[in-house]
Amino acid sequence: MNDSIAVSPSDAESSANGASQTARGANVIEAKRLRRRYDMGGTTINALDGVNLSIEQGDYVAIMGPSGSGKSTLMNVLGCLDQPDSGDYVLNGENVSALPDRELARIRNREIGFVFQTFNLLQRATALHNVEIPLIYAGIAKQERRVRAQAALHQVGLGERLTHQPSELSGGQRQRVAVARALVTEPSILLADEPTGNLDSSTAREILELFAELNAAGNTLILVTHDASIADHASRVVRMLDGSIESDSRNIRH
Numbered sequence: 332m333n334d335s336i337a338v339s340p341s342d343a344e345s346s347a348n349g350a351s352q353t354a355r356g357a358n359v360i361e362a363k364r365l366r367r368r369y370d371m372g373g374t375t376i377n378a379l380d381g382v383n384l385s386i387e388q389g390d391y392v393a394i395m396g397p398s399g400s401g402k403s404t405l406m407n408v409l410g411c412l413d414q415p416d417s418g419d420y421v422l423n424g425e426n427v428s429a430l431p432d433r434e435l436a437r438i439r440n441r442e443i444g445f446v447f448q449t450f451n452l453l454q455r456a457t458a459l460h461n462v463e464i465p466l467i468y469a470g471i472a473k474q475e476r477r478v479r480a481q482a483a484l485h486q487v488g489l490g491e492r493l494t495h496q497p498s499e500l501s502g503g504q505r506q507r508v509a510v511a512r513a514l515v516t517e518p519s520i521l522l523a524d525e526p527t528g529n530l531d532s533s534t535a536r537e538i539l540e541l542f543a544e545l546n547a548a549g550n551t552l553i554l555v556t557h558d559a560s561i562a563d564h565a566s567r568v569v570r571m572l573d574g575s576i577e578s579d580s581r582n583i584r585h
Contacts, residue, residue: 358387359388359423379418443518458497480511502531506534520553
């Protein structure tokens, strides 16, 4: 039995605009003097060495760097998956640098939408249920989460695939489901970690076009990649080396 609920264009538009409630131009991220060290075999690794970074609402930023540059550690801190040893990280007006794990999880679920290279979908669940999962954790009632999940799937062009399981979807469609799942909580930022790494070049272009559309609608995107051709789709490129920001520049074509 299909117990889905029809989603009107106004519902979808409301969901699409949810992430842009913060005024465009205001800083959604303010990171100051971030330091993160790891001990490896008696050697101290400065994964982040005094990083300063501001990201405005509506920005589209690619964070680049070779292996060991610190980009993954910075992504983990910005995504509230890890905490800095020192420094301040203010996300949407709240300093989250030293919050306990439970509060950090609450912030992460409310403020950040994640898109991963490997999709991370439940294989036996429908696209609709996969997108609903963050709302279930947030305690949203069934009817509301169905409406919001359908709106998010319509937003990424999968309105006709609500009842399909991942095995019935192409790689690009699975990544679109992952994007819809990231959008459904109306987060302050979308954080995408090598989101085209498992896709062929044609499908990768489709996902990057989708990101451009989401950014044009007001969503703040942070794309972590080692690929300069992927980073070129962002409006701003932050390059890291040895735990520090080596350069921070705007893409001319934007």
